[in-house]
Amino acid sequence: MKFFKVKTVEETFTLIEEMIPGIREMETRPLEDALHCILAEPVVAHENVPAFDRSTVDGYAVYAKDTYGSTESMPGFLTAAGEVNMGEEASRAVARGEAIYVPTGGMLPPGSDSVLMIEHCEEIGGLLNTYKQIAPGENVIRAGEDIRAGELLLEAGIRLRPQELGALAALGITHVRVYREIVAAYLSTGDEIVPYETERLEAGQVRDINYLTVSGLAQEWGIKVIYGGITADDYEGFSSRARELFEQSDLLILSGGSSVGAKDYTTEVIQSLGDPGVFVHGISIKPGKPTILAVAGGKPVIGLPGHPASAMIIFRLFGERVARKLKGEILKSKPERIYARMAKNIASAPGRADYIRVSLSEKGGEWWADPIIGKSGLITTLVKSDGIVEILSEKEGVLQGDYVPVILSK
Incomplete structure (x- = not known):
């Protein structure tokens, strides 16, 4: 078979970086409407922050040497x-x-080089008793120490978090140039799939919960989602609906039909959308091996497994990186993770990366990861989980007490 040539997780991340284009259309947004947008132009500071030397505590501005030798038993004056x-x-x-007394955030008077905290001195009748010696620069932020005029504050391609917005506001910047919002279209496939609102299921039917889990993740990442409904395992109908949604969106997400069954048309449909086509069909990972990644006519296409847990894990691992690259973000690291100790032994097949759902608990000042055992089709394993343990392909498992990387649920 031409396709289903399995890639490793690491190869897949590399291919996403190489193959997925970034949008270039920009728009101007006010700061209060720019959270999680991707900065399209670098920002160079035009002034110092702070603009003046200031105190970080309530206390007295002094010349530090004047406090030398001060103690509680032998105060200075x-x-x-x-x-x-x-x-x-x-x-x-x-x-x-x-x-001279200075409140927290107040301007440091000329001639002083430090601030003695009010807790370490006492004013009595115009005389200040000093009970502690301090060093030059103590309890002071110098002009430009936070942000210096002329320095590159933010580079293009970063995601604007609350802290970046705060830094921009500190400079008096009210609007920023960002890449426009992207739109994803979602389509479920399968004769057995019915709308999730269906009250009574017929024999063999399954509610379409993948739409809610996958689109929910996409919306968390700042992506607008078009729901394309459900299409049966029929090539003509599937192809027609997929193309219609493809033309309306920046990213097409297909759920189901990504394996090698006789009625799985996803690969053929994706190939029909445009070149270069599929660049990943199969990842050495559990769950989620039958995953498809493609670029057609400059737009990414993702083919997810049908099992709910598999679809959500794959979309969390790879779909987010596809979306971030498409949005114009600079990808600097893998998904956010912490290290925790494994609460139980877990076996893993060498040559394949395994991702195990876990709940996290703190014991003795450390995080412990407790495996949530269940088949890949069980959505409740995701509901109960706080993250996913990554067991790399070269390992044959982990032992109780081992430190393991945990990709955090967001």
Whole structure:
């Protein structure tokens, strides 16, 4: 057979990076509407943040050397020479032997190089008793220490998280250029599949839950999803509906029909959509081996297994990276993961990467991963899981107590 030449997980990640194009259409959005968008142009800071030297604590601005030798039993003494009001410029300089009160975030007066926390001093009748010595620069943020004018703050291709939006707001930037929102179309295939709203199932029928799980993930990633319904195992009807959805979207997702059965037309349908076509048909992974990845006419197409757990795991592992690359994001790492200790022995076949659903619990200050055993078709294994343990293809399993990478559910 021409297709179903199995790739490793690592090969698949590499092919996604090489084969999936990124969109180039841009739009301008206000910051409050840019969360999780992909930055289309680099941002260079035009000013310092902070714009002035400022205190990080409530305390007294001093010349650090004036506090040397101060202890609780033998305090030093400085003259309390005033205060800086929040939001006002500190115009009066601190002379040697003086201290000026500064609130948290207040401007550091000229002549001072540090701030003595209010907990470590006491003002009595205009005299400040100092009970601790501090070093130059202590409890102070210098102008430009956070962001310096002229530096590259954000490069194009990064996803705008809350912290990036905060950094942009700190510079007074109100709008950003981002890549436009992408649209995915989803189509389920199979004679046995019926709408999930179906109240009474006939013998052999299965509700279409993959639409909700897969489209739910896509929406979490900031993708609009068109539901294309369900098509039977008929080539003409399947091909016609797939092409219609393909033309309406930036990404086509097909669920079911990705294996090598006599009525599995997914590969043929995808090949008919355009060149270069399928670049992955089969991944050395459990669950989810019969997975299809393709590019047709510059648009990615994903063929997912029909089993709910398999479809969701595969889409979480590979669909997200396809979507992120398509959205114009720079891919710098694999899916987010932590390391946990395995609560039980798990066997694995060498030469194939296994992904095991696990629940996480904290014991003795460490994370422990407890396998949730169940067949790949069981959606409840995903409901109960906090993540997926990755057992690499060169390993024959893991032992209880071993540290393992866990891809976190989002």
